[in-house]
Amino acid sequence: MAAIRPPRVFCDTSILFGNSRFEVVRRCGADPPTITALWSEWVIGELCYGLAWKWADEHGTSPSERDRMATSARRMLRVLIEHLELISLHDVAATEPPEWLEDAADWPILAGAMAGNADILLTNDGALLKRSGGSWGSLRLAAADGFFAELDRAVDEELEPDEVAQPTASKRRRRASVPK
Amino acid sequence: MALLTLLTVLTHDVMKLAIMTRTEVLAPESAELVADRIRELAEEARSEKRPVRVSKVLEAVREGQGPVVHWLTSTEAAERLGVSRNTVKKWARTGYLRGSRRDPEGWWRIPEPSVERVARIESDLAAVPVTEDLSWRP
Numbered sequence: 001m002a003a004i005r006p007p008r009v010f011c012d013t014s015i016l017f018g019n020s021r022f023e024v025v026r027r028c029g030a031d032p033p034t035i036t037a038l039w040s041e042w043v044i045g046e047l048c049y050g051l052a053w054k055w056a057d058e059h060g061t062s063p064s065e066r067d068r069m070a071t072s073a074r075r076m077l078r079v080l081i082e083h084l085e086l087i088s089l090h091d092v093a094a095t096e097p098p099e100w101l102e103d104a105a106d107w108p109i110l111a112g113a114m115a116g117n118a119d120i121l122l123t124n125d126g127a128l129l130k131r132s133g134g135s136w137g138s139l140r141l142a143a144a145d146g147f148f149a150e151l152d153r154a155v156d157e158e159l160e161p162d163e164v165a166q167p168t169a170s171k172r173r174r175r176a177s178v179p180k
Numbered sequence: 181m182a183l184l185t186l187l188t189v190l191t192h193d194v195m196k197l198a199i200m201t202r203t204e205v206l207a208p209e210s211a212e213l214v215a216d217r218i219r220e221l222a223e224e225a226r227s228e229k230r231p232v233r234v235s236k237v238l239e240a241v242r243e244g245q246g247p248v249v250h251w252l253t254s255t256e257a258a259e260r261l262g263v264s265r266n267t268v269k270k271w272a273r274t275g276y277l278r279g280s281r282r283d284p285e286g287w288w289r290i291p292e293p294s295v296e297r298v299a300r301i302e303s304d305l306a307a308v309p310v311t312e313d314l315s316w317r318p
Contacts, residue, residue: 018311
């Protein structure tokens with residue numbers, strides 16, 4: 001049976017800033033992976049300056065806090081670099097967004113998804129999801145929660161019935177022997 | 181009484197050994213290497229006109245099986261990872277806890293190095309506080 005190609009999922013910065021970063025790594029770090037996760041230099045840049053601002057707001061900018069932030073950022077980046085495929089915007093950085101795109105700030109994210117031949121652009125940016133209407137050409141835009149729930153359902157369906165936790169004969173016997 | 185104590189200790193050790201098991205399967209490449217090694221042993225024995233020692237054959241198979249893997253139960257893995265058993269089972273099923281398998285009784289067995297890998301990933305990802313607040317975005 002031919003292996004099914006995992007979907008190529010471009011992760012917007014909002015995904016990696018939030019709880020979904022765990023879900024992304026749990027899926028592309030699986031064997032076999034259920035997604036191929038992508039990001040770009042733009043996303044890395046946004047992630048780092050967003051984190052620096054947020055940290056400064058919450059903890060101040062003392063030298064010890066700067067050190068703590070840098071150490072934390074390095075730990076997270078090491079894991080993300082290991083698991084996510086980098087799509088370079090080198091060739092598309094200077095291109096202008098198409099006229100139909102209402103917000104030019106969305107362009108580097110969409111350009112990254114297109115350059116990486118992504119099937120899905122994962123974003124928690126409600127405005128972008130609304131503006132796109134859920135797709136842009138062949139690219140599908142999806143919010144994290146719905147996408148991961150859909151992926152879990154697909155994995156469950158793919159498994160043989162006895163692979164989905166079923167009590168074995170011995171477990172059933174053990175349960176039956178427990179006095180009520 | 182002393183015999184009973186000895187038997188209890190032995191049973192405990194056997195149980196401990198049972199979870200220090202090697203993989204039960206061989207990759208085709210490893211099987212070929214094992215076959216080559218056994219052929220070498222046979223040739224050596226033939227040239228020296230002596231039988232092949234079974235212990236040497238078993239040693240070749242064990243080498244092909246790779247290093248000893250310490251397997252954890254889903255409860256042990258859940259304790260190490262600070263998550264629920266259901267989460268461990270889900271991660272085992274989806275392959276995030278790599279190399280996990282179910283024993284003939286249906287219980288999940290998870291390789292310890294795989295638990296350590298996931299613990300490192302989860303802890304490194306959690307080093308940066310999570311936020312769903314996107315107001316930082318211009």
